Amino acid sequence: AQSVTQLDSQVPVFEEAPVELRCNYSSSVSVYLFWYVQYPNQGLQLLLKYLSGSTLVKGINGFEAEFNKSQTSFHLRKPSVHISDTAEYFCAASNYGGSQGNLIFGKGTKLSVKP
């Protein structure tokens, strides 16, 4: 069964610094990968997705992620963060053609951007 591991539960960073949020998935079969952001007491908003093609995916708010099949990773990066990026970030995976195409989420990484 597919599983998603987010290696850091909390990431503190100063404003304008770069950040990387790490995500690893388990399944070796064809997989779709996603990053969502959740602000306090709100639902999830899709940041970006990898379905196929280029392994470097660009999303909203200046975020990007790189799909690495050999390392089964899909790390999220931003070269310069803002205070407004403070939120919780979830990595998710879905097996192409798998059971109902359900999303499997990691436990989340809380990004805290400090002035």
Added chain:
Amino acid sequence: EAEVAQSPRYKITEKSQAVAFWCDPISGHATLYWYRQILGQGPELLVQFQDESVVDDSQLPKDRFSAERLKGVDSTLKIQPAELGDSAMYLCASSPLASGRSYEQYFGPGTRLTVT
């Protein structure tokens, strides 16, 4: 921009009481999902509908939880009786794609349930 609507946004109930949550997906979205998100965890799927039919409820605690989507549009999730461990955020999502192709899920704002 169309959004998934959920109500109520917050609900406080006593254990053993019944509680219900409502979700209105984006118009035209055939697939609807209910997720439970416990504090500090990622969302976990409870039930998935394709139109009015349940396609996956394997993680739904059926002794106390029920879900319906009678006309294939809006949906209700019910808990009876509520237990302390049910305190969580309940998220609804919808997708314009057929079951098995979930890569365009749109989430509502959620209902925060507190059971006392």
